[in-house]
Each structure stands twice: as structure tokens, then as C-alpha cells.
Amino acid sequence: MDELEIDAVAEVELDDPVLVEGLPGVGHVGSLAVEHLLEELEGDSTLVRRIYSHEFPPQVSVEDGVSELTCAKLHAVTVPDGRDLLLLSGDHQAQTNEGHYVLTDAFLDVAEEFGASEVYALGGVPTGELIDEYAVVGAVSDESMLEALEDVGVEFREDEPAGGIVGVSGLMLGLGERRGFEAACLMGETSGYLVDPKSARAVLEVLADRLDFDLEYESLDERADEMEDVIGKIQEMEQQQQMDVPTDDDLRYIG
Amino acid sequence: MDELEIDAVAEVELDDPVLVEGLPGVGHVGSLAVEHLLEELEGDSTLVRRIYSHEFPPQVSVEDGVSELTCAKLHAVTVPDGRDLLLLSGDHQAQTNEGHYVLTDAFLDVAEEFGASEVYALGGVPTGELIDEYAVVGAVSDESMLEALEDVGVEFREDEPAGGIVGVSGLMLGLGERRGFEAACLMGETSGYLVDPKSARAVLEVLADRLDFDLEYESLDERADEMEDVIGKIQEMEQQQQMDVPTDDDLRYIG
Amino acid sequence: MDELEIDAVAEVELDDPVLVEGLPGVGHVGSLAVEHLLEELEGDSTLVRRIYSHEFPPQVSVEDGVSELTCAKLHAVTVPDGRDLLLLSGDHQAQTNEGHYVLTDAFLDVAEEFGASEVYALGGVPTGELIDEYAVVGAVSDESMLEALEDVGVEFREDEPAGGIVGVSGLMLGLGERRGFEAACLMGETSGYLVDPKSARAVLEVLADRLDFDLEYESLDERADEMEDVIGKIQEMEQQQQMDVPTDDDLRYIG
């Protein structure tokens, strides 16, 4: 296998499609969002490319005993009454710094091949605390994109995210801009500790609003409810443990 | 030396051979299994290739003062009344992610050269606890291989191994499938804490059954007995230590 | 994107310019110094090159919502009544050993293109303690440069810096020398624990003296005052904590 191989699984004619990236990251917000899109738009979507690379971990996933080599996948989606989409998903990011450059360039190559000139990178931004109101923080490759995204509720902040944006989402902006794409990163606030379907929903609502398509959220809400149950149980266990911890008074008895 | 060098040590005509891989991994199950095959089939086997690579650690082994550069070895085995075998063994795996891709491709190149189209990657799957009944868990590159392996007792499970299969065994499936091989991974259950000859025997029994050859296990059973002795001594020491640990009552005396 | 891309943003004719490097490092001395030069000489400076590379972290910075891909920047400065300058700045160093070689060579390529044959690498040398008198320690690629720098107060010491000079500053000397540049490294003493504008000023005073140009330090002094405030607060907190720590006497009460 070459260092990078792009398998053409199918060909679909798209009209000015938008590339939407959702690889794993903080709170799995981006991957949850794109997986939800794939689920909801299944009837209109076709797997068009598989991208294999030495930059991915040397690994197969196994389901019901059958293996699949680590890759990224691109689905073409013809959205009824909306812009066509190219959805980028996968189980892994690149494993090296250089790999992020190599893979992002490959993703943009395919996007170009399908006629895309606009990119949305979906992800999460960690806040370090549990969230009530899920704001969506944005970054764009060009100032001209700010207004349209502010109109659908995206927040642009002076110095956020503080450390910049790392990995494929960051490079979608950085390399995208160098190659003439209009690229935006939509980051749902999330604690950073847990898989966060609510943050994914917040990001998707903004995206659907911006690209003017309809989306159901039932299955995503169910995952959010499951996560709430998990959080509840963890909190219970923590309270229980706290009650079992010896207090200063207990410790005095040791003497 | 080039990044990869394959030394042709000997040439042997094989008839539709099967590549069997057993490089070091969990519980040394795969390497124990292939070393046992080499020992038992010694009279019928010939070292045909040595594979050197920058991807191996920069290291020589030393025996009785004479050094040998780290490499992987391929032995051709003409099995009486059975399928011919190509046995892949070695002391080391690749040291980088990319190295696993590069070396697996090299191994498959040689397999192709000898006319092989079927691959068995042998290894262990860690359970985290001591094992009584040694099940063999499987994964295959193509659904069509499932039945024949189920017939010889291999278990295929819905979501196992949970994290997929990493390293050369995983890529034997993943790259093998892309290159037109039929590839299976046979993983003996093992605690994951110790070298496990019993797990290696379980894997070999399945393989011998599937490929229809006979095998003695005496020397492997002896190694298993030696390991039992080691485990016994460890457990004794642990019990002894537990008795020596000060109890809460002892600690009270400090005050 | 190729592994290395140099964008020509503008062309400026320079007369025998001096390359001054100030990438991030110990105490941010080098980057503070070059940023201050850029601020003070803004009216006379032009951004001439942006250098992008796979060796930089795969990252964009974000300001007011607009992203910028990690890069190094070269500004051409026509200094009134002084030698022309080429100022090298950026937010990141290379991420691998090899990357330092690759990027330093690229920086020297550009310097050569603009006719530079002299290089000053600015940085800090950690002392491990707070500094009163900010000495500037030097290293040069060729003995013939020692005297002129000693004349402006640079100290050359027998075995310092003890571990040599690592990263782009070190290679400016090492690779510079091999390519025929006259290269010097000017290292301001700094504790090594904090961003140190005072050390940056000490380095700049030496440089301005050597290259015979005038420089105001007001804004750098303001940053130094801000740092003094931060240090003061840290010391207060430490004293407070020390008073709260239980003494041996307190501990006896536990029994």
C-alpha cells in the first residue's frame, strides 16, 4: 500500500456541495454530529471515497468477526431542497503532526474533485465545567464569512479558542484558506470530560440553519438521555465515596 | 543498507502455501505457536527469506558471543499430507506506526512470491483474568471465511476484540484484504500478564484442525508446566506478603 | 501543501541586511525582542515572506474569529541611518529534531536571497534564579566576531552555555557557519521560569549598539512592570501558603 490511497467506491454528481468534517475530537462532538447526519440522511447518501493512509493507526476494527482497515470515509448526500453535502467521517485522526497536513490535503483534494468550495469543520471546545446553555463558538478562514454565521447564532470571541485550533479541523481552515476554500469551524461548548450529544445537537442546529435544511434530533436526544443517566450514576458514586472518606475527626482516632 | 532488504536464503517450490504469522505480542501467544510449529516440523522446513528493515529496533541479538542483526524470518514447510506452510517469525515488531504498514506489505510481497493466497495471523487476546477454558477468538477479512473457522471451534463475537486488532496481525487482515488475500486472525484468550503456552496450544489446535495436519504438543505442554510452577511461586509469595502487611490494628499501635 | 512552502508576500531591495531571529524559547526573550523591534520599526518594515511547513504544529491561531495558519514571518526593515534588517518571528519552533535542520536551512535560504551574510539569533539562557544584573552571554560561529561583540558588552564564557545551544538558534550558528554566514547568538540571562521583558531589553541594547541604530524601550518596560506585578502577587501567595502549612508542632497534635 502507498502512503496514501484513495479508493473510488462510487461516483455521484453533486451541485456546489459543502464539505462537512466530523472526525473524533473533544467530546466526540464532531463525529457525533456527522454520524447523526449520516443516519438521518441515509436515504439520500452514497459512500463515494475511502481514504487509507500510513498516517492512520496500523489497525483494523472488527464487527461480527469481519475486519475493516482503518480509513476515513466520504459520503455524498443530495439534500432535498438544500445544498448538497460531502460528509467526512472516520474512527481516527492522523497519528503524527505531519500526518494532519497530509490527510487534510487529501480530504481537500477529494472535496475539490466533487466541486466543493465551502468547508465546515465540526468539533467541540472544552470549558472544563458542565454546560447548561450550549453556545457554538466559531472561527473562519476569511472575515467575509463572519456575518452570515453570526446571523445563525455562532459566537466569535476575541481570543478564543485560546490555544488556537489543532488537528484536522484547524488545518481545514488553514490549508483550506491557502487553497481557495471558504472554511469555517463550528465548535460546540462541552465540558471536555464526556461524550456530548447535546453539544453535537447545538452544532447541527447552527449548521442546518446556515445551510437551510431540516433535521430531526430524536436519536441524538436519546443518546443525550443515556449520557445523563451515566452522569447521574457517576455523581451518585462520588457522593457515596465522599461519605466513606475518613474525616479529620476519624483520623484523630488513629492516634 | 536500504530501508528494507529481503535476503533470499534459499528457494523452495511450494504448492498453494498458507502464510502463518507469529510475531511477538500479547502473552507471546503468536510467537510461541509459530516457534512450536518450527520445532515440530523442523525436518520439513527451510529458511527461505530474511527481512531486514530500518523499522526494526537498531539491535543485534548475541548467542555464545556471535551476533545476529534483528530480522524477520520466513521458513517454507512442506507438510506431509497437508497444505504447505510459510512460517513468519522474529524477535521484534516494527517500532513505528508507519513501520507496521511497511513491514506487513513486505511480508505479503514474499507470501505472494511463493504463491500464497491465504494468511493466518496468530496472537492472543487479553482477558485480564486467569483462564480455565482457552477459547480462540477469530476475525476474518471476508465473511465467506466464517463458517469453516466456526466449524473448527473459533468463536466470532459481536464487538470483540473491542479496540480492534493493532499491529502486524491487524494489518495482515486489513492490507491482506486490499491485496486479495483471504486472511484470518486467530487469537487465543490469555490473561495478558504472562507468557502463555496453553493459549498457544489452543490456537495451534484450531489451526491444525482447519489446515488438516497433525501436531505433537509435548514440548509446549512442558513449557506450560514450567509456567504453572512460576505462577504457583508468585501466588505463594503474594500470600506470604499479604500475611506480613500490618493490619489496621497494627497501625493503631503506632499511636 | 508541500512539506515546505515559502510565500513571497512582497519584494523589497535591501542593502547588505542582517538577519535577526527571535522565535519562541527560554523566557520568550528572543520573541519579545524581535516583536519589540517590529513594533518600534513598524513604519519602516514590510512583511516579505511567510514560511509554512509540515514541521510546524498542525494548527491555526484565531483572532476575533479569523484563523491564521501557523507560519514563520520575515519582515524587511530599512533602518534610517543604520544597517537594513530582516526580522524572523513566529509563534512556534519546529516539532522534530529534523525539522529544526529543515526550517533553519529554509530561513537561511531566504536570508541569502535578500543578500544577508550576517545573522543574529536572539534568545535567553536560564540561570535558575531571579536576575538583578542582566548579562548577555554570546556565542559566535567564527572567532573573528568575538572582539566587536565584546566591545558592546557581550560576555563569552569558557564553558557556557554548558549544554550547548539547541534548536533554531543553535543551528543558525552551526548551519550558518557551514553556508558561509557570520552568525552570532545573543542570550540574555533569565531565570527561565517567566516571560522576561527585561532580559529582552538587555539583548536589544547590545544588538542596537552593535548594529548602530536607535531604539525606544518604553513599551517593553511597561511589559516588564506588568511582569513585576505578577511576580509580586505570586510571592505574596507563596508567603501566605507558607504561613498556612502545619508545622511539626501542629502535626504532633494528630497523635
Place this chain on the structure above:
Amino acid sequence: MDELEIDAVAEVELDDPVLVEGLPGVGHVGSLAVEHLLEELEGDSTLVRRIYSHEFPPQVSVEDGVSELTCAKLHAVTVPDGRDLLLLSGDHQAQTNEGHYVLTDAFLDVAEEFGASEVYALGGVPTGELIDEYAVVGAVSDESMLEALEDVGVEFREDEPAGGIVGVSGLMLGLGERRGFEAACLMGETSGYLVDPKSARAVLEVLADRLDFDLEYESLDERADEMEDVIGKIQEMEQQQQMDVPTDDDLRYIG
């Protein structure tokens, strides 16, 4: 600079020379030994090659303010009444696995260029305890070399060194053998905790005996005496500390 550059500093005609390698490693035994050879044979030695590489750390050393880029050096030595020598020294080993392969190949290229067909890699083998009698353990690339080395006191042991030999010394054997060199590794026993001039002397005595040249050890013995002083002081400090440690009885008083 290319990934590897070999500077020809001088040309010297040698008659069937022996390559002797002493890069940094366990107890600095190899580098102490080769530095001592360079010191003692200074009148007969010429620096012939400098080897620069991206595989070395990106670093300059500094002496009296003048920098030198990290490199390995080869000195040609015409030994009176003995075999000519090629001495390989330097401050650093390669920084990556692959780098060890690349650099060792480069070193052997130069050795070949000077007509060498025999290699001695000098180093230390850690024992984990202080040494009284400094044995020299050997490993050879070919069985035929064993006897001559046993005759000068080198010990060849069944399974030692247990983990094989890693780095440039190991590859001198492994790659050397593949390229037709006769290569031996001479490893002085050493605690592994300290720079060990006595172990270096033991190794040199064996080498001088094997290659039939005379060597003074005065300066090496002086360094050994200095180390003895250091060890003495450490032991004193440890004894002092041990006397200060509270005993179980002391601890009871806390309550």
C-alpha cells in the same frame, strides 16, 4: 544541508586500517577509551572526516564562545609498529531508531573508503553493582574471530548481553557483517551508574593486546582517581543521611 553530509577534511593513506568506534554510551566507556587513544596518539593522528546529519540533535557545542555543529569525527592514526587506526568519536548518538541505521552505514562507508575491513566497537555493559575485577565481554560478527579475542582475555558468555546490543555498537556488528566487515564489540563491565575510566582502561588493554600496539594509561588513571574521590564523597553523604533517618523507635515518639 542534506540529511547526511560527509566533509573531507584531509586525506591520509592508510595500510589495512582498523575502525575503532567510541560514541557515548553506558558508563561512557567507549567514548573515554577512544578519547584516550586520540590523546595518546595525538602526534600520529589526523582529523580526516566530519559527518553531519539531521539524525544528530539540532545543536551546537560552545567553547570559549565559539560554536561547533554536532558531528561525528574520524581521525586517521598511523601507529608506529602497529596496524593503522581509524578512530570514530563524537558527542552524540543518533536520535531515532532509523538514525542508528543511517549513521552506522555512513561510518562504514568511510571505513570502506579508507580500506578498512575490521571494526572494533568499544562500550560498556552494565552490571548494576560496583566492580572490582573489570572483565571485558565480547561479541563478534563471525565465529572465526572468537579465538583470537579469547586469547587476549575477552570473555564470551552464553546469553550475554541478555538484551542484545543496541545502537551504533550493535549495528557495527549487524550491518558490518552484512557488508563483509569483520566486526567485534568489546564491552567493559561497569556499574552503569557512573562515568567509568577503569572500565575504559580494561577495554583498551584488550584492544592494544589484540592489535599489538603500546599505550600509556597515566591520564586515564588520573581520571579514575578523580572518580574514586567523587564516589567516596557520595558514599560518605549516604552514610550521613542514613544516620539522620528516623528509626522505627523515633517514629513511635511522634504519637
